[in-house]
Amino acid sequence: MIATRTKLTLSLTVVAVVLGFMISVQYKQQASARVTPVPMARDTDEQRMVTQLDALKQANAQAQKELADITSKLSVYEKQSAGSDGSLKQLQQVLQDERILAGLTAVTGPGVSVTLMDGVAKGGDVSQYLTHDWDIRSVINELFTAGAEAVSINGYRVVATSGVFCTGPVVRVNDHRIGAPFVIQAIGDPQTLKSALTQQGGVLDALRQRGVNVSDPQIQQVIKMPPFTAGPTAGGDTSGDGEG
Numbered sequence: 286m287i288a289t290r291t292k293l294t295l296s297l298t299v300v301a302v303v304l305g306f307m308i309s310v311q312y313k314q315q316a317s318a319r320v321t322p323v324p325m326a327r328d329t330d331e332q333r334m335v336t337q338l339d340a341l342k343q344a345n346a347q348a349q350k351e352l353a354d355i356t357s358k359l360s361v362y363e364k365q366s367a368g369s370d371g372s373l374k375q376l377q378q379v380l381q382d383e384r385i386l387a388g389l390t391a392v393t394g395p396g397v398s399v400t401l402m403d404g405v406a407k408g409g410d411v412s413q414y415l416t417h418d419w420d421i422r423s424v425i426n427e428l429f430t431a432g433a434e435a436v437s438i439n440g441y442r443v444v445a446t447s448g449v450f451c452t453g454p455v456v457r458v459n460d461h462r463i464g465a466p467f468v469i470q471a472i473g474d475p476q477t478l479k480s481a482l483t484q485q486g487g488v489l490d491a492l493r494q495r496g497v498n499v500s501d502p503q504i505q506q507v508i509k510m511p512p513f514t515a516g517p518t519a520g521g522d523t524s525g526d527g528e529g
């Protein structure tokens with residue numbers, strides 16, 4: 286019995302390490318995005334968009350495979366360890382928490398919501414009034430840095446492999462095509478998340494100064510967020526009139 290529990294503990298620990306690695310990759314990617322130079326105008330190079338889209342499709346396909354493999358392994362380990370002693374149950378809880386952070390399972394909890402929309406052009410460079418993909422990524426980065434456990438854009442979960450790219454008049458999130466308004470929700474400590482977004486000179490202030498329409502962050506006691514899903518590799522499910 287002791288040998289069996291030891292093997293189960295080691296197996297669950299291995300899976301925990303794998304999930305922990307996925308989480309670390311996510312935060313490294315978020316941090317990397319924070320230091321990416323912000324272009325001053327929209328890149329209209331068609332070849333660049335095609336290259337980005339191909340890379341996004343490949344990343345989503347790989348992510349789907351990894352999520353399926355890890356989910357399958359977790360189900361097996363959890364069934365094997367059912368009814369084991371307290372240490373294994375505690376490890377199961379750790380795994381569940383990491384599954385949430387990795388976007389493998391739906392999650393419900395309190396948090397905040399903020400909406401971004403294109404502003405009204407008043408002359409000059411029209412692109413500065415538009416909501417760009419890097420604007421959305423900046424808000425997401427701020428939320429994760431503030432301790433958000435889960436984030437979504439228009440109902441689509443953001444994970445380590447999520448791509449947020451402008452493609453013509455829409456933005457692609459996990460290869461789902463979405464248009465403005467962009468509703469960003471985050472689950473975590475509501476006051477902490479709201480404070481991070483509303484700090485003077487912060488990310489939302491910068492967007493407003495540029496002319497982008499940004500709502501005041503709203504605290505929500507119940508936010509229901511689905512697990513990560515990759516969109517179709519061709520066409521799209523939701524379109525809109527916002528510019529990327």
